[in-house]
Amino acid sequence: MRALVIGASGGIGGALAVRLAGQGAEVVALSRRADGLDLTDGAAVERVLGAVAGPFDQIWVASGVLEAPEKALKAMTPEGLMRAFSVNAMGPALVMRHMARLMPRDRPARFAALSARVGSIGDNRLGGWYAYRAAKAALNQLVHTAAIEMARTHPQAVVVALHPGTVETGLAPAQRAGHPAVGPEVAAANLLAVLERLGPDQSGGFFDWKGETVPW
Template sequence: MKRVLIIGASGGIGSALAGACAERDVEVTGLSRSRDGFDITDEASVADHLGALDGPFDAVIVATGALEIDGAEPEKTIRAIRQKAMLDQFALNAVGPALVLAHVQDLLPRESRSVVAVLSARVGSIGDNRIGGWISYRSAKAAVNQIVHTAAIELARTHKKAVCVALHPGTVATPFTEKYLGRHPAVAPDEAAGNLLAVMDGLKVEDSGGFFDYAGKVVAW
């Protein structure tokens, strides 16, 4: 991997990924709202920023996302669903990555291996859901898994060596999660970044369209 594009490069995991890639002498191009005015929820912003880039990139990582948006916390019960909060979750965690994937073919090499990784979450797994709650966030992540799977099918038609996957980074100790860690074990962003890059390094073309965790294990849909 010689060149990587990181969407959400100023966030906890995104910045750690950028640092880990730089340590590998990988050329990093980063986009974020705070540094570049990149708004993944705005179609024109995505098109303008990605259209201005010079590819190809060996890897594209979408590391954006949020558990809370405008102070709306994950729901403890479906009775707590509010329309705006749910739509905001879908805009950021599902539609945003879809907008990036709409442009990703133009950023990848056609003749060599490439990886497109979208950070998802295990709570987006329908098969693994045993306790309920967090409906909006779960649903948005389940949606992005479907988006990634579909994009992988289409990408394979033009980029035979491309791998497009959803990745669960584990519970990472960042401002994103600090209110929700509780007794759950968490890893530092640098460790999470190393884990994710190791998984990406080991992916094969036949893995495209899959959903994997930080150890490279398949996560149930």
């Protein structure tokens, strides 16, 4: 099996790359830090991913950013909104432009972008976190739409958004909102297990680390 991990310098991305390699996969691990893959720079994405040869049985986009989540409308700024959308929505979308080329058409293949439960409109009962919520909601729509298109040419493909749960990465305890956190290694194991269980009929969905559907 071959796997492509985007965001491999982060906690979850790094753990995914290590675990996949431990399972015997040939892993291509890319990041901004090591490879210049800046997901906010379209030219950088084209340059780095354009040099990558498929096919891949799994593609992971494990990048993302959460900076000073807003608690009120007055705390929103153009800069904060732009930053959240650039990294959390636009970046994965630029990666998805390469999906059709990088995934096989004649056998099962899986693509997962790490989303977040706070991106769920139906599950939003607390408010706040405007930029991050909206950016992840946009990511969910992008993934769902891409899955529809991919099904036309890659009928065995699975394209999904996954919520990893609360993970001990760069989030401060206050940003975890009191939720118990797991280490990146545990999160990676959970996510890989969920993705393996999903089939083409579930492509375009939004699932959590237990494999349960998250409402849009």
